[in-house]
Each structure stands twice: as structure tokens, then as C-alpha cells.
Amino acid sequence: MIIDLDDVRGFGSSFLEEAFGGLVRNGFGVEELKKRINFVAFDESLKEEIRYYIDHGLDEA
Amino acid sequence: MSDSSGGGVTWLLVVVGWVATHYLSLKREKRKEVRSKLDEIRAELSALESEITVFHTNSTFSLEKARVIVLHMQRISSDVEREPKLKKDTSRFRFDLRKAATLVNFDKTAFTRLEHDSIVLDKVASAHDNLVNQLERNYILFYRDSFV
Numbered sequence: 001m002i003i004d005l006d007d008v009r010g011f012g013s014s015f016l017e018e019a020f021g022g023l024v025r026n027g028f029g030v031e032e033l034k035k036r037i038n039f040v041a042f043d044e045s046l047k048e049e050i051r052y053y054i055d056h057g058l059d060e061a
Numbered sequence: 062m063s064d065s066s067g068g069g070v071t072w073l074l075v076v077v078g079w080v081a082t083h084y085l086s087l088k089r090e091k092r093k094e095v096r097s098k099l100d101e102i103r104a105e106l107s108a109l110e111s112e113i114t115v116f117h118t119n120s121t122f123s124l125e126k127a128r129v130i131v132l133h134m135q136r137i138s139s140d141v142e143r144e145p146k147l148k149k150d151t152s153r154f155r156f157d158l159r160k161a162a163t164l165v166n167f168d169k170t171a172f173t174r175l176e177h178d179s180i181v182l183d184k185v186a187s188a189h190d191n192l193v194n195q196l197e198r199n200y201i202l203f204y205r206d207s208f209v
Contacts, residue, residue, distance in 0.1 A: 009128070009135070012127070012159075012163035043135065043138050044152045045152040052156070
């Protein structure tokens with residue numbers, strides 16, 4: 001699956017955490033998500049932030 | 062040395078001199094351009110921090126202010142991304158700033174008015190400072206050994 005994050009008028013971290021950290025909390029495996037989802041984003045910090053929430057979720061944020 | 066070879070050397074010196082002057086001038090202009098971009102980004106970051114402070118210390122949740130913050134943050138981050146001489150190692154600091162400002166207390170259902178000395182605003186100030194420091198570090202490192 002490819003998720004294109006460009007051409008959106010910004011993301012709040014609360015949304016990113018809920019969307020991607022939420023997948024892990026709802027039972028999706030971290031490695032499975034990393035393997036299946038590819039992110040397209042001009043802004044490298046967005047991809048880094050999403051990877052962080054997939055790895056750590058809200059607990060360590 | 063004959064007149065013709067002397068003239069050739071003169072022309073060669075003229076051309077080499079022109080190329081060197083042109084090259085150094087371009088470098089100087091690029092440096093000024095990057096400095097100007099960095100100053101612009103710093104001004105935008107300060108404005109963003111003010112917007113974040115107003116949002117979190119407001120008595121009620123403002124969707125309009127939340128949207129402005131998210132959009133402003135994205136524009137600044139994209140500006141940094143577009144400047145290869147400045148963006149090195151800033152990704153984590155941009156992520157930290159976005160996280161500090163928009164991870165907690167950024168939802169209408171859970172919004173509470175924060176004090177100016179709150180942990181959230183403290184984290185925002187630190188993240189802002191860290192990003193500015195990294196941008197300045199990148200500028201200094203890139204031009205440190207340059208004499209133009």
C-alpha cells in the first residue's frame with residue numbers, strides 16, 4: 001500500500017499518532033505495517049514521525 | 062618572448078581573472094541568498110511559536126487557529142526541505158516541534174486552557190530553539206571554510 005502525504009494542507013501530530021499508532025494498538029504488527037505500507041512525502045520529517053508512532057505509539061511520545 | 066605569446070598570456074590572465082571573479086561572486090551571492098532564507102525561516106518559526114502559544118492559552122478551542130498552525134508548520138518544514146544547505150539533520154527537530162505543538166491538547170474534545178509556563182509550551186520553546194540551532198549549525202558548517 002502506498003500512502004501519499006503530499007498535497008495536503010498539513011498534518012497535526014495528534015492525527016498522525018491516532019492514525020498510525022492506532023493501527024498498532026488495534027492489533028496490526030509493527031513489522032507487518034512497515035513491510036506493507038510505503039509513504040510518499042516531500043517532507044522527510046512526516047515520514048520520520050509516522051515511523052516513530054508505529055514503533056512507539058503514544059506511550060513514549 | 063615574442064609579442065604574440067605575450068599577448069596570449071595577457072588574454073589568458075584576463076580570462077582566468079574573469080572566471081575566478083565570476084565564480085567567487087556567484088558563491089557570495091549564494092551565501093547571501095541562503096542567509097536570507099535562514100533569516101526568513103527563523104522569523105516564520107518565531108511567528109509560529111506565537112501562534113502556538115495563543116492557541117494553547119486560549120480559553121476555548123479554535124479550529125481556525127489549529128488549522129493555521131498545522132499549515133504554517135508544513136510550509137516552514139517544506140521551506141527547510143527545499144534548501145539542501147540547511148536541511149541536514151533537521152528532520153527530527155521539525156518532527157519534535159510539530160509533536161510538541163500538536164500532539165496533546167490539540168483536540169476539541171480534550172482541549173484545556175494552558176498556562177504560559179505549561180510543559181507543552183516549554184516543549185514547544187525547546188523544540189523551536191533546537192531547530193533554529195541546527196539550522197544555524199548547518200549554515201556555519203557549510204560556509205565555515207569559505208572566504209567569500
